[in-house]
Amino acid sequence: xxxxxxxxxxxxxxxxxxxxxxxxxxxxxxxxxxxxxxxxxxxxxxxxxxxxxxxxxxxxxxxxxxxxxxxxxxxxxxxxxxxxxxxxxxxxxxxxxxxxxxxxxxxxxxxxxxxxxxxxxxxxxxxxxxxxxxxxxxxxxxxxxxxxxxxxxxxxxxxxxxxxxxxxxxxxxxxxxxxxxxxxxxxxxxxxxxxxxxxxxxxxxxxxxxxxxxxxxxxxxxxxxxxxxxxxxxxxxxxxxxxxxxxxxxxxxxxxxxxxxxxxxxxxxxxxxxxx
Amino acid sequence: xxxxxxxxxxxxxxxxxxxxxxxxxxxxxxxxxxxxxxxxxxxxxxxxxxxxxxxxxxxxxxxxxxxxxxxxxxxxxxxxxxxxxxxxxxxxxxxxxxxxxxxxxxxxxxxxxxxxxxxxxxxxxxxxxxxxxxxxxxxxxxxxxxxxxxxxxxxxxxxxxxxxxxxxxxxxxxxxxxxxxxxxxxxxxxxxxxxxxxxxxxxxxxxxxxxxxxxxxxxxxxxxxxxxxxxxxxxxxxxxxxxxxxxxxxxxxxxxxxxxxxxxxxxxxxxxxxxxxxxxxxxxxxxxxx
Numbered sequence: 001x002x003x004x005x006x007x008x009x010x011x012x013x014x015x016x017x018x019x020x021x022x023x024x025x026x027x028x029x030x031x032x033x034x035x036x037x038x039x040x041x042x043x044x045x046x047x048x049x050x051x052x053x054x055x056x057x058x059x060x061x062x063x064x065x066x067x068x069x070x071x072x073x074x075x076x077x078x079x080x081x082x083x084x085x086x087x088x089x090x091x092x093x094x095x096x097x098x099x100x101x102x103x104x105x106x107x108x109x110x111x112x113x114x115x116x117x118x119x120x121x122x123x124x125x126x127x128x129x130x131x132x133x134x135x136x137x138x139x140x141x142x143x144x145x146x147x148x149x150x151x152x153x154x155x156x157x158x159x160x161x162x163x164x165x166x167x168x169x170x171x172x173x174x175x176x177x178x179x180x181x182x183x184x185x186x187x188x189x190x191x192x193x194x195x196x197x198x199x200x201x202x203x204x205x206x207x208x209x210x211x212x213x214x215x216x217x218x219x220x221x222x223x224x225x226x227x228x229x230x231x232x233x234x235x236x237x238x239x240x241x242x243x244x245x246x247x248x249x250x251x252x253x254x255x256x257x258x259x260x261x262x263x264x265x266x267x268x269x270x271x272x273x274x275x276x
Numbered sequence: 277x278x279x280x281x282x283x284x285x286x287x288x289x290x291x292x293x294x295x296x297x298x299x300x301x302x303x304x305x306x307x308x309x310x311x312x313x314x315x316x317x318x319x320x321x322x323x324x325x326x327x328x329x330x331x332x333x334x335x336x337x338x339x340x341x342x343x344x345x346x347x348x349x350x351x352x353x354x355x356x357x358x359x360x361x362x363x364x365x366x367x368x369x370x371x372x373x374x375x376x377x378x379x380x381x382x383x384x385x386x387x388x389x390x391x392x393x394x395x396x397x398x399x400x401x402x403x404x405x406x407x408x409x410x411x412x413x414x415x416x417x418x419x420x421x422x423x424x425x426x427x428x429x430x431x432x433x434x435x436x437x438x439x440x441x442x443x444x445x446x447x448x449x450x451x452x453x454x455x456x457x458x459x460x461x462x463x464x465x466x467x468x469x470x471x472x473x474x475x476x477x478x479x480x481x482x483x484x485x486x487x488x489x490x491x492x493x494x495x496x497x498x499x500x501x502x503x504x505x506x507x508x509x510x511x512x513x514x515x516x517x518x519x520x521x522x523x524x525x526x527x528x529x530x531x532x533x534x535x536x537x538x539x540x541x542x543x544x545x546x547x548x549x550x551x552x553x554x555x556x557x558x559x560x561x562x563x564x565x566x
Contacts, residue, residue, distance in 0.1 A: 100286035117553035126307035212504035
């Protein structure tokens with residue numbers, strides 16, 4: 001039901017809301033604008049907002065100087081790989097818990113979630129040593145494994161809450177018709193579950209893309225994804241605002257667009273179904 | 277109707293997730309506990325002797341530990357205060373009818389998708405830098421001396437950056453909860469002569485309480501472990517002014533190579549996080565019932 005409002009009030013709220021939205025978004029906008037400036041203009045005082053010489057030079061420089069494409073590739077492999085691997089492990093589990101719940105299913109779900117509460121520093125030291133001894137430090141494989149494990153509880157949970165909403169009667173009808181478990185999964189449930197799986201995939205790609213504890217601690221030059229590559233701009237000799245902005249813009253743009261598409265699922269996914 | 281056969285199949289489907297998570301949770305944690313009782317430094321290969329609780333004694337009596345606990349709490353409480361109060365106000369605003377609601381929502385949610393290292397460096401250099409930053413320019417243009425955020429108020433700088441990242445999260449969740457509020461209830465109260473403040477206090481706030489609790493608990497889990505934002509801005513300094521527990525353990529392990537001491541610190545962090553997790557699990561457990 002639409003709430004009653006008057007036009008002047010609506011106009012007033014519009015101005016305030018757009019103003020605050022602009023302020024919250026401004027750091028991102030400023031980064032994008034700066035990425036098109038020369039280094040000189042990037043630190044000019046007073047700063048120029050739109051009236052500057054627009055250039056694409058920074059985007060070219062970032063690629064030439066630091067092999068930017070390699071880090072993009074690392075991010076895609078690590079975020080995509082860990083999400084897919086997580087889904088492969090989690091889909092059967094979530095399925096079984098939603099449709100064949102046992103007495104212990106709820107406890108099991110809660111326990112899985114509790115693994116997510118462990119602060120990463122609690123296991124940093126042994127994992128670092130294990131990775132060193134196995135030669136997994138600074139490898140895409142190593143990070144993919146770690147991110148799969150830290151994402152797994154969220155993936156199971158999200159899938160579980162989606163699968164729970166698939167009506168059980170459909171399953172019973174399929175079973176009456178003699179479908180075995182395999183047929184039930186492939187022909188009956190999968191088509192109904194695709195939207196839930198898709199939004200789980202989307203949210204987890206976003207989380208894995210932005211993960212910045214393990215990626216910073218377990219990679220160096222070779223397997224560094226964008227989070228770790230951008231961090232190299234924190235050194236004083238890396239103080240190039242325009243190039244930092246160009247690298248940042250490219251690093252956040254794809255995920256920002258994905259995020260905007262998945263904002264509805266975000267609330268549900270991140271609150272483990274507690275707020276819908 | 278679940279048969280013996282399908283139940284066994286279900287167990288088989290769940291097993292990989294459970295086994296992997298069990299290994300992930302138990303093996304490294306057990307190793308951390310074990311290391312925390314050893315004199316074990318990567319710079320002194322070969323020395324791994326049992327020293328009991330000595331690592332804990334050193335870690336817990338280190339002045340840096342108290343600074344780190346205080347800073348960890350300041351970050352958690354500071355960010356929570358900003359994001360909860362700001363989130364409620366923004367959610368109330370966005371819940372009003374206005375032109376371009378969808379577009380403003382997209383603008384507001386955007387910071388949440390920015391990777392921590394990017395937001396930290398953008399704020400540090402382009403906003404908080406005392407020479408070239410926008411804040412410095414604003415202050416100079418009104419005749420004030422520029423504030424050196426990272427040197428003078430490093431902890432506040434970290435809090436501002438992290439709060440900017442989390443404000444969209446709380447706003448979005450509180451807005452979602454607000455939109456499920458029964459409109460007729462609000463209108464009935466209005467007809468009964470309840471003012472805006474009374475309606476907020478007695479109808480809106482109780483309705484939001486569950487969402488607020490969820491936001492507090494989930495954010496606390498993440499805020500206890502803030503790391504990247506500190507690493508790329510202040511490196512925990514100056515001194516230990518912006519060192520939190522996560523950063524302190526990292527510094528002890530990977531900068532000083534003190535495996536034993538870092539492990540003891542890690543266990544302390546785990547214990548603190550568990551206290552918070554206990555309440556969060558109870559909250560979420562209740563949603564499973566409903």
